[in-house]
Structures are given as C-alpha cells and as structure tokens.
Amino acid sequence: MKIKYFADTDTLYIELKAMEIIETKDLDDNTLIDIDIEGNICAITLEHAQERTDVLNFSFEQVVA
Template identity: 65%
Template sequence: MKIKYFQDSDTLYIELRVTDVAETRDLDENTIVDLDHEGQICAITFEHASQRTDIPDFSFEQVAA
C-alpha cells in the first residue's frame, strides 16, 4: 500500500494494491476510485485533500492479529 500527498495540487492518492486498473469511477466531484477487473477497489484519489482530511495528523499503526 502506498499513500502519496501532492502538495502542489492538494491531492491525496491512496494505492491499496498494485494491479491493472480496469475502471475509474467518480464518487463525487472530488473523489475518484480505481477498480480492478473484478470490481475491487485498488486506489482512491481525494482532491482538495487538506480541506477534507487530516493530512497534517496522518499516522500509521499496524496492529498484530
């Protein structure tokens, strides 16, 4: 999984897994979802991310099963 924030365009890109994108759907005017050939989400893009998310407070925690 990769998370990229592009400050110049205020865009947050979350790649859940590396695979070929078969379809891209607009959820709303500022949210885009990429789907694979099976209809599974492989990436999400958020435009105007600093207004819609807590980018400065991002943290990552892996919890043991």
C-alpha cells in the same frame, strides 16, 4: 499499499493494491475510485485533501489482536 500526497494540487492518492486499473469511477466531485478487472477497489484519489482529511498529521499503526 502506498499513500502519496501532492502538495501542489492538494491531492491525496491512496493505492490499496498495485493492480491494473480498468475503470475509474467518480464517487463525488472530488473523489475518484480506481477499480481492477475483478471489481475490487485498487486506489482512491481525494482532491482538496487538506479540507477533507487530516493528511498533514498522517500516522500508521499496526495492531496485533
């Protein structure tokens, strides 16, 4: 999983799994979803990320149950 933030365009790209993308769907005007051949979501692109997320305060936490 990779998360990239492009400050120049205020775009957040979240790659869930590195797979060949066969289709990109518009979820709304500012959200794209990349789909693999099996119909799984591989990545999500969010435009205007600072308005829509707390991207500048990103943290990661792994919780073991």
